[in-house]
Amino acid sequence: MPKARHLTIAAKLTVWACALIVVFFATSAYLFQQVRKDAEIAGLMVTENHDLDSAIQRMLERLYNVQNNIRRYRILGGDQAAVGFIVEDLTRFGEILNRTIEKHPRYADEWRELTSEYQITLDPANTPGENLTPDDTVSDWTDILEQSLLDNQADTEARLTQLRDAGRHAANVGMYGLAFCLVVGVGGSLLLAWTLNRSLGEVRRGIRELGTGATPRDVRILSRDELGELALAFNAMAARLRREERMRADFIAMLSHEIRTPLTSVREAVDLIGSGTFGAVNERQKRFLDIAEKESGRLSGLLSRLLSVSRMETQELELNPERVDAAGLVDAALERLAPTARGADVTLEAEVGPGLAVTADPAHISQVLTNLVGNAVKFSGRGGKVRVSAERSGDEALFCVRDNGPGIPEDERERIFLKYYREPGVRDSIDGAGLGLAISRRIVLAHGGRIWVESEPGRGATFRFTLPATA
Numbered sequence: 007m008p009k010a011r012h013l014t015i016a017a018k019l020t021v022w023a024c025a026l027i028v029v030f031f032a033t034s035a036y037l038f039q040q041v042r043k044d045a046e047i048a049g050l051m052v053t054e055n056h057d058l059d060s061a062i063q064r065m066l067e068r069l070y071n072v073q074n075n076i077r078r079y080r081i082l083g084g085d086q087a088a089v090g091f092i093v094e095d096l097t098r099f100g101e102i103l104n105r106t107i108e109k110h111p112r113y114a115d116e117w118r119e120l121t122s123e124y125q126i127t128l129d130p131a132n133t134p135g136e137n138l139t140p141d142d143t144v145s146d147w148t149d150i151l152e153q154s155l156l157d158n159q160a161d162t163e164a165r166l167t168q169l170r171d172a173g174r175h176a177a178n179v180g181m182y183g184l185a186f187c188l189v190v191g192v193g194g195s196l197l198l199a200w201t202l203n204r205s206l207g208e209v210r211r212g213i214r215e216l217g218t219g220a221t222p223r224d225v226r227i228l229s230r231d232e233l234g235e236l237a238l239a240f241n242a243m244a245a246r247l248r249r250e251e252r253m254r255a256d257f258i259a260m261l262s263h264e265i266r267t268p269l270t271s272v273r274e275a276v277d278l279i280g281s282g283t284f285g286a287v288n289e290r291q292k293r294f295l296d297i298a299e300k301e302s303g304r305l306s307g308l309l310s311r312l313l314s315v316s317r318m319e320t321q322e323l324e325l326n327p328e329r330v331d332a333a334g335l336v337d338a339a340l341e342r343l344a345p346t347a348r349g350a351d352v353t354l355e356a357e358v359g360p361g362l363a364v365t366a367d368p369a370h371i372s373q374v375l376t377n378l379v380g381n382a383v384k385f386s387g388r389g390g391k392v393r394v395s396a397e398r399s400g401d402e403a404l405f406c407v408r409d410n411g412p413g414i415p416e417d418e419r420e421r422i423f424l425k426y427y428r429e430p431g432v433r434d435s436i437d438g439a440g441l442g443l444a445i446s447r448r449i450v451l452a453h454g455g456r457i458w459v460e461s462e463p464g465r466g467a468t469f470r471f472t473l474p475a476t477a
């Protein structure tokens with residue numbers, strides 16, 4: 007068998023699952039990193055901006071107090087209590103200033119002027135009161151700090167904007183990642199299901215056809231995976247079955263032909279002896295000669311059926327469809343089988359809708375009716391009744407052959423249409439080769455019709471088939 011495997015179903019599934027996992031992990035990793043970055047920015051806002059903000063506010067508060075107390079000292083003309091407050095506030099201010107610079111060293115540069123002036127102001131050599139901090143120096147300091155406060159607020163705002171943008175971007179990436187996973191997931195599963203179903207459908211069709219007993223046909227190879235391999239294996243099996251069927255048909259044809267020639271000689275000899283050509287034949291001899299003639303006649307009929315099946319298998323059925331009167335077809339079949347029915351004590355009845363005509367090959371359809379009516383007579387038994395009817399049903403003509411014989415069990419109803427199949431219950435008791443229904447089905451299908459059986463076991467069987475009706 008040629009090697010067809012390209013990418014196995016398992017490999018296709020793995021690639022598809024890997025693509026999903028990669029996108030999922032990439033999206034998650036990005037989101038995780040983004041969350042960490044956001045947490046960092048939020049942390050900075052708390053530890054840096056908020057802390058700085060409150061420190062500057064407290065320093066400003068002290069400086070505003072100092073300014074108020076300087077004014078009070080001047081208005082009251084050297085109030086010592088005010089000096090105490092000034093020293094107190096400046097000391098607290100200095101503490102906060104040093105702590106803040108320690109925590110945020112980048113302000114050491116920015117506040118260099120402020121720190122150096124502050125050191126001079128609070129020089130232990132200077133006595134408070136004599137060397138009070140000038141009003142405009144404090145005012146300069148508040149200006150510097152207010153500017154720093156504004157800068158810090160601007161910095162906070164920038165970080166907030168950064169946070170908002172990062173959040174939006176993360177939401178977008180998450181959404182695209184999710185959408186991609188959804189599209190790849192749903193689209194991939196649909197595509198995979200479609201391709202698998204397409205390839206499987208072909209094999210399923212082939213197997214179903216095989217089940218109907220038709221000559222197996224090759225199926226199309228639609229993929230190069232395990233299902234493609236299955237289709238290849240099926241085609242190899244179908245080819246083998248076709249070969250074997252042809253060999254069997256050839257063998258049957260050859261055998262039938264080989265038996266038919268001597269059988270004809272036997273029949274002619276029996277006929278000649280029976281007709282008294284070689285001298286008088288007594289009653290007893292005549293009885294045995296009649297049996298020999300009947301049996302050789304049966305053999306000859308069986309050979310004809312075998313031959314027609316083998317011919318049908320090797321050749322395409324050649325149809326010469328024409329407009330045929332349904333009543334004529336039914337009457338001819340009943341006429342042909344009347345002697346057999348009389349011999350079997352079976353009554354034949356016909357009922358055909360007026361003016362019903364079909365487009366069909368009359369010789370072939372006669373064979374179908376003969377097979378079905380012949381079976382009905384054969385299986386009805388003595389005193390049985392066979393009713394043949396034909397009526398219009400839409401664009402079709404529906405033919406029915408009903409008997410009141412033993413009927414057919416449910417699980418046998420499909421199988422009886424297979425070649426050489428005979429129900430186990432009748433194999434030993436009733437004559438036949440299991441070919442009549444197979445031939446009939448082949449003919450009906452070739453006409454574009456359908457054939458099936460309905461039966462109530464114990465109460466008879468009804469075979470129905472359709473043919474295209476003529477307008």
Ligand code: ADP
Binds near residue numbers: 385413427432439
């Ligand atoms: P044959 O009649 O030569 O055996 P067929 O192909 O005509 O072959 O029929 C196949 C089988 O279907 C028969 O052997 C029989 O088991 C079943 N069958 C056909 N027609 C009838 C019927 N009218 N009633 C019961 N069984 C039937």
